[in-house]
Amino acid sequence: MLKNQWSKKEIEDSEYEIHHRALSEEYSFFEAVKDGNIEAVSKNLKEEAFTNPEGMGILSKNPLTNLKYHFVITVALVTRYCIDGGMETEQAYRLSDFYIIHMDACSTIQEISDLHHEMALDFTGKMRLLQKNTALSKPVAQCIDYIYAHISARITVEDLAVCTNLSASYLSRLFKQNLGVSISDYIREKKIEKAQNLLRFSDFTYIQIANYLSFSSQSHFIQTFQHYVGMTPKQYRSSKYKSTW
Incomplete structure (x- = not known):
């Protein structure tokens, strides 16, 4: 049954030319957060790429729920990139949990967008400080x-x-x-x-x-x-x- 549904969806997606964003775009964003590159992350946020429906996967037919799912995915990836970049694991996971819990209480797309910006800049700022700290005694x-x-x-x-x-x-x-x-x-x-x-x-x-x-x-x-x-x-x-x- 599910295989039939998947086959049908593949045909529908190809007919309507539904495509996801290029991986290179997503990688560059996550790498910028990992590197503590405030300027690059801020530029991305100003472009409102997170809420742009073009290239956004459809995880729910409800726009609000769909964005919430994407928020969780984004936070999960940001967390892992930052851990890979040297952030203390427990700190990264606590920060991730903090933002996901507050996202769960959001009731509008704008609230989720604002929280996404806050989250991205918070992780980026902490990574920039971490890069600075590598030169500390x-x-x-x-x-x-x-x-x-x-x-x-x-x-x-x-x-x-x-x-x-x-x-x-x-x-x-x-x-x-x-x-x-x-x-x-x-x-x-x-x-x-x-x-x-x-x-x-x-x-x-x-x-x-x-x-x-x-x-x-x-x-x-x-x-x-x-x-x-x-x-x-x-x-x-x-x-x-x-x-x-």
Whole structure:
């Protein structure tokens, strides 16, 4: 039965000249993400290639469901390309799960398109940082990994000194030489990046986010967020948040 259906579909596809995109186009996109090539990925996203129906395979007759299936495939391939490029496996899979879960809650094609752009740039940005980190000293690379894994905790220079088996003063100087920012500033930047994701893709309250990221108080969180982002968490959520909850 299925063989008959497949034979019929082959004939229909040939009659209507249904073709998929050239593999070279897809490979170039995934390679750009893997290489941390923000410029090439941004160019691809501006062309709206992901939502262009020309060359898009039909996995469902429902346009929204069809795009959701393609989103999952794209994230899966991006994840594997990035792992191949050196991204830590667990980090890549957690990031993949994060975006697929939020895609599942999308109710419009535009929401999926926006999330696809966010996902692609997020993976690309992390790969660019990874490429940069290959030139870093081992202790600084260890610090970056530790900060990523413990972003919700209160991280101190002393914690990182123990992790790297270096004195706090020497590690601080080494970190500043490698990245151009202090350890404390880097930690705050990463916490604010996490806060931005939570504000966009969750319904956590401001106090919940402040507590989760171990800020001393809600007011401290708001003050720090405004310093780095240029607007308050409330203003940021109002401009970015798409309620699908």
